[in-house]
Amino acid sequence: MSVPERIADAITGHTRIVLVVLLLLTALVGAGMPMVDDDSSLSQFESESEEAKALERIDENFTSEQRENTTSVQLIVRGDNVLEKESLISSLEFQQELRADESINSTLVENQSISGVENVVAISAIRSERAAERNETGAQRQQRQEDGNNTTAASGDGAIRAQPSLEAQIEALEDLSDDEYERLLERTLSGESAEDNVAIAFMPSSYEPGSTQADTRMTSISQSTAGDGAGGMGGGAVSDEIIDSQLEIRELAETQDQEYLVFGGGVITDEINRSMGDSLAIVGPLAMLFVVVALLIAYRDPLDIVLGVVGIVAVLVWTFGFMGWADIAFNQMFVAVPVLLIGLSIDYAIHVFMRHREQRETDGTGGTVRGSMTIALGGVGAALVWVTATTVIGFLSNLVSPIGPIREFGVVSSVGIVAALIVFGALIPAAKIEIDEFLESRGFDRRKRAFGTGGGRFSDVLTVGSTAARRIPLAVILVVVLLTAGGAYGATQVDTSFQQEDFLAESPPAWTETLPGGMAPGEYHAKDDLEFVNQHFQREDSQAQILVEGGVDDDEFLAELNETRTDAATDDGIAYTLATGEADIQDPLSTMERAARQNESFNESFNAADTDDDGVPDENVSALYDQLFEVDGESASQVLHRTDGGEYQSARMIVAVQGNATASETTSEMRTLADDLEDGSGGSWTATATGDPIVSHIVEQDLLDTVLESLVITLVAVFLFLTIAYWLTGASASLGAVTLLPVAFSVSWILGTMYLIGMPFNVLTGMITSLTVGLGVAYSIHISERYRLELERQGNVWSALQTTVTGTGGALLGSAATTVGGFGTLAFAILPALRQFGIITGLTITYAFLASVVVLPTLLVLWTRYFGPDVSFDASGARSEPATASDGGTVSEQGDEK
Template identity: 50%
Template sequence: MLVLTLAVGAGATQVSQSSSLDQFQSETTESEKLSYIEGNFSTGQENTTTVQVIVRDENVLDKESLTEMLEMQAELRANESVNGTLAGQNAIVGIPNIVATAGIQGEIARELEPTAAEFERLNATVTSERSAIQQQTARLEQRAATLNETADRLERALQTIQQQSSVDARTQFEQVSANTSVELDAEDFATFNQSVQRLRAATNQSQVEAAFRLGTRGVLQSEYQQLQRDRATLEDRGNELESKANRLQSLGAELQRLQSRLENASSASLAAQREQLDSMNESQIDATITQVLSQNGGGGQAFAFMPTDYDPGSTDASATMWIVTQTTEGELATGAASDRLVNSQLAMETVVSAAAEENDDALVFGTGKISDEINRSMADSLAIVGPLALLFVVLALVVAYRDLLDILLGIVGIGAVLVMTFGFMGWAEIPFNQMFVAVPVLLIGLSIDYAIHTFMRHREERHNEYTASDVRGAMRVGLAGVGVALIWVTATTAIGFLSNLTSPVPPIQDFGIVSAVGILAALAVFGVLIPALKVEIDEFLEGRGIDRKKTAFGTGGGRFSSLLSAGSTAARKAPYVVILGAVLISAVGAVGGSQVDTSFNQEDFLAEDPPDWTKNLPEPFKPGDYSAKENLEYVNENFLRQDSQAQVLIEGPVATTEGMTELQAARTAAGNDSVAPNVQVLSDGNPDIRSPLSVMESVAAENESFNATFQQADTNGDGVPDQNVEAVYDSLFATAPGEAAGVIHRTESGSYEAVRMVISVEGGASGSAVTSQMRDIAGTVDGETFTATATGQTILFKIIQDQLLDTVIESLLITLVAVFAFLMFTYRITEGSASLGAFTLMPVVLSVTWILGTMFLLGIPFNILTGMITSLTVGLGVAYSIHLSERYNQELERADTMWEAMETAVTGTGGALLGSAATTVGGFGVLAFAILPPLQQFGIITGMTIIYAFLASVLVLPSLLVVWTRFFGPDHASVEDTPAATAAAAED
């Protein structure tokens, strides 16, 4: 057994830890659709998570507070743990950054405005003058061509005169004048006639050429001179135009630079943002805030950083939020935050808390922070309840055993059971989660039950005159007697645990398997290992003269015996009254139990700040501080929760007019307060809904080309494209591919298969309400052509909540049927009476209704732990009934009357039951001191379960056994306590 324990226990070093709520999800349509969304839509920056940092002050929008917040951000970036996780330069965004950026943009715009105006004016001037110069140049060129042509005509006229001396000069001149647009006057004719005379008088070639020059260029000299002057003037104008063009080019470059700065202002460095705020006075900052946070000022997503009760345009607010985007590097694939994220978010909390002024308050809310508190609450819970459970068990064993050696053997056995159980978890690769904090306490309580029953029966047999009183002989007889009961108890308890395999929630299945393995380990350890050790040690000690005979707890008379015999006394006097009273109490409990709520949400796993007395505990038992739950409640009440979203996935021919109509119908329903009152409304009065339509509207507002496509497709002006929808989608992907991919699924072939709506819901809204509302929204979509599915984390949590309720009902029914059949069968085989099995189970059925009624009275819901309470009640409670029924049936064989058998069974086994019940209740009761809330509730309700099971076994079961004996009992059982009956019994 020791070798087996070590071999199995070696796996304990391989046990991993997980606090992710994703592990509770099962395969459902909604979870499949959420996986489809994550695989086919761009759900934001890949492999990132967001952290909400909230700063509270008298006025977070004044210059001093805004500047301080930027300094906090600078300190965050300077922190190595934080900076290494930030997703880029603009990983931290909030109102301080938006205001500073808007200020930068405002300054650039003010500088840009006159530059743009001058550029436009000068551009118009240069364009106009360039056109004028071009026209003038063309006219001058035409004038030069005309003058040249006229000169050519005059030259041909002179040639004619030269060749024909009889030709009249005036006639030739007038012919030229008639065929040209140049106005030739009498003075020009005089010059022409003078050239004719010189030509006729010329005696050499030089005189001829001079005559020709005078008759052509000389005639047009004034015209050519004017042309030259006009050309000079035009050249001066060209030079001036070139100067203006150079100026225009400089203005263009400056304008481009300013526009580039304006476009890049949103990516301004933190240093630039701080410099900008420093340069602005309060009135400028107030004006900027009014601009970015007014309903008509284009505030848009800026309102997501403000409290939901913020008055748009106000320059006064008591709180604001930043969003810090961190890279995850795939660390959130299972929903659990890595040490890297946990450490970085804890560092954030330290930095912002230290940086906040005396009147300021800052809090950090993110996956890493929540994961840290859940993990710490598990560790702190174990650190507190583990020692307390052992301490209580030791004290109870001191009272029950009053023997140091037996106490030590019990503790060794508990250790062996825990080692084997956690070793199995390691070998089976079952992670340790929130539920498994209860496993050690559960096994401690159950294990000590086995120890008490084994040891008490051994002690009884050592004082029994009918059996061998030596150590080995008494243990042989004791184990033969109690061993059967232990086997039946193990089987029924394992059935109770394994009934959780029907649950669709994976961790509940794992819990059932591990607990069943643990109870089997308890049987092996306390049925084989510990009895063997006790025999060896007791024989060794008695061989050296040390008496190891001890009295069994609850026997030998006294106060405990009197208390334990109350049930047998009532059974002897009025068994039917006892049974009727128990049934009436059960009926009341059943009515209350039918009204117990079911709960599964993140808040369930967040601990309240521990009570003050725990702060005085020594290390390592002293718990840490817990603020996530308080912070979560504050965020829910005052801000948009970044992780509180639902989604509606629409599949089908979405790139059609009909698809766009259905999408608009769903968006309208989501924004209708009567349909979806829990949709988060920002402080500007608009619901926070993202869909293809909202993305189209935002892109159209910034891009003229897409806006033209968008408007052209909207023929009726209602803001919804009603034609060429596929072309609109194509244009949207071409213009803003990232934004489009976030809401539209386009396949590799270019077809459009699905769209989605992302709907922010109020953080504190119930999962039932949100799920119902989102399904109503999805229901507005035509189900014949399209498939619309409401999904998201909140909806998946509601499904788990429903599955918990199913688990409660199914596991109870399965456990009852299985245990009923098992007991009927085993008692028929071993005792010859199947009916005894049915009567043994009846008190447990009654105690189930009692515990459900108690849950209703205490306001304890069914959650991941308390949801197993019905099957646990049967599995744990039936042990008490089995021990008593088995002992009673054995005593009937050797007692004179049933009353004597009843008295012996109740006071003998009842003492062991009381001891085991006390230790088990104490073990579970210490869970009330756990830090993790579900553990507290589980500890309280399980402790009550054990109490009810014990009371039902010692108070109600005796009356049921009386009825069984009278109607179904063995023939030798005497039901009368008379001398005749005694003699008859003795004869038998």
């Protein structure tokens, strides 16, 4: 008796003990499920890259108290002319409403949390009025008005240092005549640069400075995230408080006479969450309906369906229970885990149930439930163990990744796969034996025909592979080679870029309007709003940086920095261009230039340090830094890091990035700038390109590299395992290579298909290679192992192949159809990421199935002819009717000699 047969005999001979032990284990492991947390932040995916470490040092040394733990909302007004006096007054009144709302006001930073064009113009009017009241001379009044216009943020981002009350601002604008308002507005918005005129920073990049006409402008709202772990659109998870407050801002904006667009991390997060819920509300019932219908067709027995579903639930309980006990958080990548486990669980269940049905039909009325299950588990058990082992090998290859969540993904998937083997190899068979014996003892006949056997349309379809193997094997091989070559080429062309828009829902299609209330999706605007913001304004979350460490107080440093800034401001670069035509770049030199325009004493020192009159200080740089900290310490601390001992260790350049620039483009250009800056140092300093877009790009590349590395490792490891396993069990080691070939084919096909349909290869869709290998190996092993057993039993290639493709092939068809239909319904999801995942998962399973039942039979016949046992190839000696059962490998009389 073989090892699989002994194990099967132990399970079926002690079913009640098996049930008690495994149910207790399920309860124990499942107790960990409530401990599973979720983590959707990108920071968890960061590896120990130099760029990530540089960003950490920036956060430690440069983030000021004013900017730390804050997020921003962009409140954008649109209309025919949003610079009319009535429009600005209306915006100020709206600010009053925002501050009067407690849920919003409680999230605002303490000082100058809301600022826009309306505030700058109103404050200029107030200061002009005060100057007139003091009977100042015309020159003095003009200077004070300019000072009002030049009011700048300590951090250079447009927030005003000290604002009069909103009531005073509204009154000041109302008191202006139309002519006075026009002159004041033109003067306020006619500055030559953003540093000279804060108001210009709130205008779109297409605005003509000095014009009194504009169809859009922006107001910035700063919210505090201290203590809640929230972040902006490019950072970590956004807290519920921030989400609720931003939604409240949007609700209030909808009640205004003017048209407002509210854009912030909370609004984005809310739409992603809602689109996920709406997607599940649509596809959930569809998926459940399809799976039930497919299982009814395959099983034709409600009790077996219930047992299968119970087994799937048990597998998920084991998996998520393990995550809880192991303190592993659920993140975006774990969306693929339930898909894999449900697919494999259905596969395991159908193979066990169908093999049991085949054996019961063979045993006839003289057989027993327990005896048939013993033989069935003995026959299919080896294949299930091999499927489990090879799939586990594939997912454990993720342990080579430097990224923690990917390693955890591999471990959790492996645990779930082992759980599927235990549940469907022991728990469910034991339960089925007890239930069927109980029912048959009371007169119920529990014998059912296995799906795909006994003739009919499904049998005819399943024999396509065996027929092609007998009649046109060379044609099959030629077509497969051509398709695989095309797929391999397409794989090299797949888009690997990532945009935030890829994860934002579009407006739901028209057909969703006919859905019942509970399934009808809501409205989505974030994707269109994001596109509008990218086209017209600087995104609050788009900043790249260069961290310079070392001799930043060298006399040559500022000259090199000036050259780098000039290069960054080129027309074809990624830097955001303000309405003034200048790139939005902040660094020590730009900060000193602004301070020089505002402070006469610092201006004298600045000019004195410029010995060659090129506008860039080239001596006494350290002393100039000291004076800058005295004049404007807040702005200086944003671009210079000074130790407690007064030494200058590092500086940074902040480049506002165009909203539509990809992370790849940003990374490439910023690295070039950093390299050029470092090349001019003579070894005095180092320069590192960093920032959220760059760190995110590195994460994406690490994920993609890991996927490719793990794919290669998986294919090699599975190849070695299968060749050794088949050799140890007495078959040719070459059968392992033959079994793996269809998997390699299907991987190529799916990547080529992604290229053809324009689907990106990102974090989520990249997991498809793991699914392809996991499910593809399972399908191929079932076919190869069943063929090997039937070849020994029947002694004729064509009879063995016929039995395999109708018996095991039928089980595979039921498994594949159920899984494809269930997860293919994700194609109707509102969330683009889910929709892509559903489509690509359905195609993956389809390709894996076709490779195993259409391509693999030809490969098995060729293997048998050149490397396999000595059996008959006589087609006339093949059975006219396919065999209906496997006896676990008992050898019958051989047919004709090969």
